[in-house]
Amino acid sequence: MNILQKLLTHNRPYTKRKKTTAIAVHWVGNAGTSAINNRNYFQTTDREVSSNYIIGLQGEIICCIPDNEVSWCTNQANSYTVSIETCHPDWTGKFSDSTYRSLVELTAHLCKKYGLHPQRGGVIRHYDVTGKVCPKWFVPSSKGGSDTADEQHWKKFLSDVAAKMGGSGTASNAAASKPSLRYDWKKGQAVRLYKAKTQLFANDTTTTPAATLPAGVYYIYDGKQCKLGRFRITTRKEYCGKKPAGKYVTGYVSVDNFQEVK
Ligand SMILES: [Zn+2]
Structure with a gap:
């Protein structure tokens, strides 16, 4: 898993989290925007918003704030959650396959790191904290989201995270073959x-x-x-x-x- 460190110096409280009891999943809520666009928005906006991680449309992962520090993403849950913002191509909030793979992989990695069980409250939605429609793909359609009535998108995601933690090699092989984001493009290239x-x-x-x-x-x-x-x-x-x-x-x-x- 390739994580780009693009750490914020703005909208970053520099507060170490005392305990981490869940990973909080979000959508960026702005269709078609890239991970770096959203990261740069956090770096420049006067609104107090940020996230520990952002996953982009190609599955690239940007770390904006180290995961042991507080970010401003999940309201009253900021003090005990690691936040992940996720990009989406359209307003259904459905994630592309490569974005979804990275989300599963990163969430599984963080669950292992902090000793959390995805299917026993170790992974939550912004929706679970405030009722906000976030991430839309994982919020029930009866509440304004795009998930089916029995929340099968969300349940599938949690079981995919659990399976990934169990250690199947296939997802990481797929991740290894995708292009990584580069910034070293040269004149004339x-x-x-x-x-x-x-x-x-x-x-x-x-x-x-x-x-x-x-x-x-x-x-x-x-x-x-x-x-x-x-x-x-x-x-x-x-x-x-x-x-x-x-x-x-x-x-x-x-x-x-x-x-x-x-
Ligand atoms: Zn959110």
């Missing part, structure tokens, strides 16, 4: 945008996309990492670094859209 539509931004701070780009191979303009985990890209290798940038840069794209071109 080819990258593949693998989604049918990738959000393109006009600068490194706006959160409103200017356009979408079709899947294909693009090039890193200058290898400088910009805010919100974005890089400038261009359509042709010979455009890289060429001035004026405004003429040759296609726009800003978040690194979690890049795949290495071998």
